[in-house]
Amino acid sequence: TQLLEQSPQFLSIQEGENLTVYCNSSSVFSSLQWYRQEPGEGPVLLVTVVTGGEVKKLKRLTFQFGDARKDSSLHITAAQPGDTGLYLCAGYSGGYQKVTFGIGTKLQVIP
């Protein structure tokens, strides 16, 4: 069973601070996605990374896929209360592109 470990699992920071969330595995993934989930709702896709070493930016969010395609990071610059939520990484592999989700990082940004 492929496992994706996310760290930290909980993060509470002040508005304006920077933060990085990590997603690590011993397995290689063909692609990896990041989602954000707010209470009472389903996850919403933020980004898909496919190429090792790839960096994608989404406003204040920067996503990086590791060179070996085993890990990824999400960096948020100048966090805002609207960034509060559960951040999930999901790795895809196999012929049918089976997905493995990380346990999630619960982020709270305090105004």
Next chain:
Amino acid sequence: DTAVSQTPKYLVTQMGNDKSIKCEQNLGHDTMYWYKQDSKKFLKIMFSYNNKELIINETVPNRFSPKSPDKAHLNLHINSLELGDSAVYFCASSLYRGPGVGNTIYFGEGSWLTVV
């Protein structure tokens, strides 16, 4: 219009009962999924259908049976409910199978199942 809609949103039922959760997507997607999210927020895929054909069937008790009458619908029927089945069940869909760039997976709002 809601892209992926599932009903009911909340369901409280007794052990041993049989229940169904319905899901519909109006996006014209070929692929639909059922995911389970437990109390620790761990999200795990259960089933995936592509054009009504089952393509992913993870290790799920056979009390869980998905049914796809057409590619816009994927229902989940659960027999003999157990306490451990309590979780949030998410339906989702994507244009095609596989998570390629541009193939966004859209999730429904979830169905909160509580077995007492």
